[in-house]
Amino acid sequence: MQPLIITIMGKDKPGLVDALAKCVYQHEANWLGSSFAHMAGQFTGFVEVHVPANKHADLVEALNRLPDLSVQSVTPAKGPASFNDTLAVQIIGNDKPGIxxxxxxxLNQFNLNIVSFTSRCESAPNWGNEIFKAEAVIAVPEAFDDDALQTALEGIANDLVVDITTQN
Known part of the structure; x- marks a missing residue:
């Protein structure tokens, strides 16, 4: 089996994921993981599959023929990433450009690797301005100083709330 990462983007409508799943299944590939989102009327995401070596090229060709989607497939680098210690970081504060x-x-100054990152802005019900919310999972070295990271992140703005928890 060969790993394959599929990225998709297209105008959102019902059935896009079903069409993708059928294509993957018809080429005997195994759907390992995915992440999808709806943004600005577009549907976007990525999927990791393992596909038999003799079906790889056929699956890529079939994916490129899917209607209403722009599909890109990438064969990942050798060797899976391994993260022994990770932290979950939740951040909430007033939105501003550059946050x-x-x-x-x-995170880069601490030489930390982002494993996953999601963010969104929501209207603050009582204030009328936007609240920024982000959730990240970051890989950290063993015995990492969480407090130093929290202090540095909270130093960005007075109103920023940072919650860091260890993940197993």
Whole structure:
């Protein structure tokens, strides 16, 4: 079996994931994991599959023929990533331009790897401005100082709330 990462994007409508799943199944591939989102009227996401070597090219060709989707397939690099210690980081604060860049800059300064990252803005019901919310899972070295990271992240803005928990 060969690993294959499939990225998709298209105008959102019912049946897109079903069409993708049928295509994967018809080529005897195993659906290992996926993440999808709806943004600005578009449906986007990625899927990891394992496909028999003799079906790989046929699956890629079939994926490219799917209607209403822009599909890109990538064969991942050798050797799966392994993360022994991870932290879950939740961040809430007033939205402002550059907040994601400020957050990722700090993670990079600590030489941390982002395993997953989701963010969104929501209307603050009593204030009328946007509240930024983000959730990240980050890989950290053994015996990492969570407190130093929390202090650095909270230093971005006075109103930023950061919650860090260890994951197993």
């Amino acid at each position: 994601v860049q400020e957050l990722t800059k700090i």
